[in-house]
Structure formats: structure tokens, C-alpha cells
Amino acid sequence: xxxxxxxxxxxxxxxxxxxxxxxxxxxxxxxxxxxxxxxxxxxxxxxxxxxxxxxxxxxxxxxxxxxxxxxxxxxxxxxxxxxxxxxxxxxxxxxxxxxxxxxxxxxxxxxxxx
Amino acid sequence: xxxxxxxxxxxxxxxxxxxxxxxxxxxxxxxxxxxxxxxxxxxxxxxxxxxxxxxxxxxxxxxxxxxxxxxxxxxxxxxxxxxxxxxxxxxxxxxxxxxxxxxxxxxxxxxxxxxxxxx
Numbered sequence: 001x002x003x004x005x006x007x008x009x010x011x012x013x014x015x016x017x018x019x020x021x022x023x024x025x026x027x028x029x030x031x032x033x034x035x036x037x038x039x040x041x042x043x044x045x046x047x048x049x050x051x052x053x054x055x056x057x058x059x060x061x062x063x064x065x066x067x068x069x070x071x072x073x074x075x076x077x078x079x080x081x082x083x084x085x086x087x088x089x090x091x092x093x094x095x096x097x098x099x100x101x102x103x104x105x106x107x108x109x110x111x112x113x114x
Numbered sequence: 115x116x117x118x119x120x121x122x123x124x125x126x127x128x129x130x131x132x133x134x135x136x137x138x139x140x141x142x143x144x145x146x147x148x149x150x151x152x153x154x155x156x157x158x159x160x161x162x163x164x165x166x167x168x169x170x171x172x173x174x175x176x177x178x179x180x181x182x183x184x185x186x187x188x189x190x191x192x193x194x195x196x197x198x199x200x201x202x203x204x205x206x207x208x209x210x211x212x213x214x215x216x217x218x219x220x221x222x223x224x225x226x227x228x229x230x231x232x233x
Contacts, residue, residue: 004156037224043123045205045224091157100170101147101159102222 002027004094006105013082014113021077021108023092029053031097034068034075039089039107048090051075082112116140118225120206126231132194135228139188139208145169146189147209147222148181152202160204163189196232203227 003026013019025034036048049059051068059066063080079086089109093102119138127133139146148160160179161171165186174181178197183189193200207222 042226043203043229044117044226045207047221047223050221093157100145100162101173102149102157103159104149104157106156 002029002094002096002103004092004103004105006090006092006108008108009106010109010111012111012113015084016081017112018078018080019082019110019112021079021090021092021110023075023077023105025073025075025092025094027094027096029096033095033097035093035095035102036066036075036077037091037093039091041088045091048077079110082110084112084114086110087112118206118208118223120204120225120228122228123226124229124231126233127196129198129232130195132192133196133230135191135193135204135206135230137189137191137206137208137225139206140223143208143210143223144186145209145222146183147207148189148191149205149207150202151205152199157205160191193230196230198232201230201232203229 005024007022032053034051037045038048039045049066056068056070065078067076089107091107092105095102118140121136125133144165146163149157150160151157159173161174161181162169163183166183180192205224205227207224209222
């Protein structure tokens with residue numbers, strides 16, 4: 001069975017602060033894929049990143065960075081210098097090698113205040 | 115290029131009524147998925163189409179839910195009769211064709227969801 005846990009249900013920060021969203025996963029697959037999605041107020045799920053289990057390199061994309069650690073089964077997401085437009089619900093998700101579906105965490109609601 | 119489109123964006127129906135949700139995937143995407151998020155819970159997989167065939171419907175909650183994808187283009191998800199616990203947001207996603215495992219890393223594009231409220 002696969003499971004994704006996002007322990008932080010809601011985070012509130014002030015603009016320009018850095019914030020890290022935690023994601024811990026469980027899977028028996030040796031090959032799997034990890035994702036982060038953003039859900040802005042408009043409702044759609046916007047793809048942010050996909051990570052293969054055999055690639056533990058951290059990734060940076062502008063103000064976004066991701067820290068993948070297989071040893072702790074974590075795939076954390078950091079926003080540097082947060083902005084009001086970053087306010088959204090963020091979902092971490094897992095897909096097994098042989099599977100065809102995403103297993104989502106419960107989501108973290110991020111509120112960035114001006 | 116148009117993204118995944120879902121209709122309606124919001125639906126309010128009475129318990130016992132029927133509702134049909136529609137999803138138009140990105141053109142050329144053979145894989146189409148339905149997910150839903152009921153209040154306060156995780157987004158859960160419902161089913162997966164490859165073209166017009168149901169690849170996996172293990173997430174469908176019961177036989178009140180019927181999904182179709184005629185011609186391998188758009189898909190409909192019918193709930194009949196609707197119950198209060200069916201309230202939630204129903205998401206549709208699509209991705210490009212690929213084999214099991216190979217495509218598993220393929221990005222799935224999601225629609226904006228349909229918020230279903232059963233009263």
C-alpha cells in the first residue's frame with residue numbers, strides 16, 4: 001500500500017519569509033515517482049515537479065526548491081522569499097512504477113500575508 | 115493549447131437526483147483519470163481510461179457511479195442516485211500515451227474540478 005503524509009494542514013507566513021512544506025511517503029516499490037501540485041483559488045491542480053526515485057538530486061527552480069531524501073522517505077518543498085501569489089493548497093503525490101494512479105497527501109494550505 | 119476542461123464547475127443537486135460530470139482532456143492524450151476529494155479528505159483515485167477502455171476502476175466507490183469515454187475523447191461521470199456523501203470536488207486529468215512504468219513518470223494535467231454539492 002502507498003501512503004503520503006503532509007503533516008502540516010495549514011501554514012501562515014509573512015511575505016518574503018521562507019517556508020518549507022513537508023511530505024513523507026510510504027511505498028514498497030523500489031522505483032516510484034513523486035510529485036508536487038499547487039491548487040490556487042481557481043481550483044485546478046497545477047503541476048510543479050516530478051521526481052524519479054533513483055534521482056536524489058535536489059532541484060531548484062526560481063524561488064522553489066525540492067529536497068528528496070530516500071533515507072527518510074521525504075520530499076520536502078521550500079519556497080524562498082514567499083509572495084502573496086504563492087498562497088494556495090499544495091499537494092504532494094506518489095505514483096508507483098507499475099501503477100497508473102497518483103496517491104495524494106492531504107494537502108497543506110499556505111497563506112502568505114503581505 | 116487548451117487544457118483539461120471540466121463541466122460544470124459547480125453543481126448543486128438534491129439527494130436521489132442524477133448528475134453527469136463531463137471532462138474534455140487535452141487533445142491527443144489517451145490517458146484520462148478521474149479523482150475526487152470529499153470534504154476534509156485526500157484526493158482519491160477513481161478510475162483510469164486508456165482511450166475508450168477502462169484500465170483501472172478500482173477506486174470507484176460503488177455502482178451508483180458510472181464512467182464512460184465514448185470514442186476515446188471526452189469522458190462523463192454519472193452519479194445516480196446521488197447521496198449526501200458524494201459531495202466533493204471531482205477532478206479529471208489526462209496524460210500522454212505510454213506503457214506501464216514508462217509513462218508512470220508522465221505528467222498528468224488536471225482540470226479545475228467540478229464541485230458537487232448534494233443536499
